[in-house]
Amino acid sequence: MKIHFPLFILLFLISFFSKGQGEKQYYSALASKIDSIVQGSNFNGVVLLTVGNEAVFHKAKGYSNFEDSVLMEKDDQFVIGSISKQITAVMVLREYEKGKLNLNDEIGKYLPSIDQSWSKRVTIHHLLTHTHGIVDVNQPLEFEQGSQFNYSQLGYELLARILENITGNSFEELSTQLFLESGLSNTVHPENKQYKSLVKGYEESENGILEYATNSLVNHVAAGAFISNAEDLSRWNYLLYSGRLVGKESLELMKTRYATRIHPIFGQIEYGYGLLFNLGEENIQIGALGYAPGFASACYYYPETDLSIIVLENAPKHLDDIKKTFKIHTQLMEVVKEESLPTQNHAK
Template identity: 60%
Template sequence: MKISLIILTFILLTSCQTNGQGKMDNYRKLTSKIDSIIGEHKFNGVVSLSTDSIEIYSKSFGFSDLENKTKVVINDQFVIGSISKQITAVLILREYEKGEIGLNDTIGNYLTEINQPWAKLVTIHQLLTHTHGIVDLDKPLEFKQGSQFHYSQLGYDLIAQILKKVTGKTFKDLSTELFNQYGLKNTFHPNNKGYINLVKGYEESEDGVLEYTEHSLKNYAAAGSFISNVQDLNKWNQLLYSEKLVKKETLELMKTKYSTRIHPIFDTIDYGYGLLFKDGEQNIQIGALGYAPGFVSACYYYPQTKLNLVILENTANNLDDFKKTFIVQTEIMELIKKRTPNNVYKK
């Protein structure tokens, strides 16, 4: 009996060691392929690939300040563009969970100062999903609310305004409370000047020269101007997809397909609440790309393999063709997605 138990224990230990070694070998092959992708393209920034417990790939490339040749370090801070939208979505959904708002409530329930007929028609859900039709607060809707998709930064700013009315707190203070509560020490509303390691953003001119841009933080914060780093965005993914920021059923709302867009990078992409995914791939590859003047980013989670991918770049090249601008992000994303088990990966 004792001999059998010893043999069984030995077999289990050997199997675990073999599986663990196999996984690490696969990770090494993966990091080599990521290096190859980066080596083939212009890239200036940081790349991080991790699980909740293992740092698989973590490297920085190039400069945070091109003029002074200051090297980028892995935990430098970047403007994260539209990755900001999922933060805003979480903030409004936390109020929904408290019963403070309804997703089918109209704007007019909260923003009584908007003197437009559509204020009594457009819902919070439509703001979250870019299906509201608002192009200007002083103009009629572009289309009937809920009938079409039109990507909108203004819609997310209106969500921030609703949050202020509901909570009595500024959007800056409300988001800062969230970051502090969950230990996201490197994530900031742009009006919170606590950040000290924000890199400079550069855009390629028509002459092919990278030039510093002063407009990186000009967008609505709720839509595209939060500041963060790879450490915090990895942690954000872990918190969000483990249902620590919102409940399981609320996370499912975020991951539900509500609208479809012809996208300049992905061709066709589906939208939930602040999250993007290909049709049927909510449990394969889910997250967001981000663009702000001078900053190109990606933050994705791979539920089948529990991988977090964060790519933050502070040079924007080929702005006449966003597929080329985001080439490193999308090639690495495709590489990671292909590691998803064959029974769930749709080619």
């Protein structure tokens, strides 16, 4: 018995399977490029490339513990440095969406213990964008609020205190609740102590020997000391940019250029709420790098292709030349960016 398909159905099936094969080849080629860079380097850590929620490339290389020669695992946890800032920004915006705060509110409204006149001029927006001028809560401003950009860990710590005063809960409790609600089971506030897979971070000594860094968690948590793994950070990107963590309006606020930063790696770069991007490229490549003693990380998203690249390293080298420290991270980002530019002719 012969089965006759109408011509349009036959053409659809051919097109469907051709497209699927083309996408498979595209992702395979991209994964091969990434693998070549990772394998040809002295990188020690985890790299994950995803499209949506699906892994395209996932590799662990090197050791999580050099003293005991413990091999790195794909689900190992790292201190993520300044990638933490976008998490704090999301927590602030979620309270904004509930009507608990206004981004243009003066911080003195929520932090009455600060006995400085500038507390009635500096706003939550200034804290989010590093344009506040605060160097110490007991000192005058370094510059007039809103007039300059000066990267600040303290500003994000003050945001954490504001969140605590608004909600009556500790920053550790608030972040833990967010992670539980979002299915980020490997992302934790360090005081939560639930980080059984946290790798040891190492730094090079003056004579080039890797030594265990005991101060990896010294940063303010809200600014640079959350702990996570590659899979959770990829899921974070998926949830954030699909509007599942904050609404569309809030996401656009995060992606809006508020200040220009002269970055030690990127040079001139635009700054939103915890997110960095080149001018006009917030819908091409957006995210953040992170550094903490013994850890160097990258978490970037590519809206054109729905790709995420996560790079987590626990033995950063060449700390006297930060561009070399993040060389693998930026090389991998550039490969993904090239494949994500609208002008590229993909099978996808």
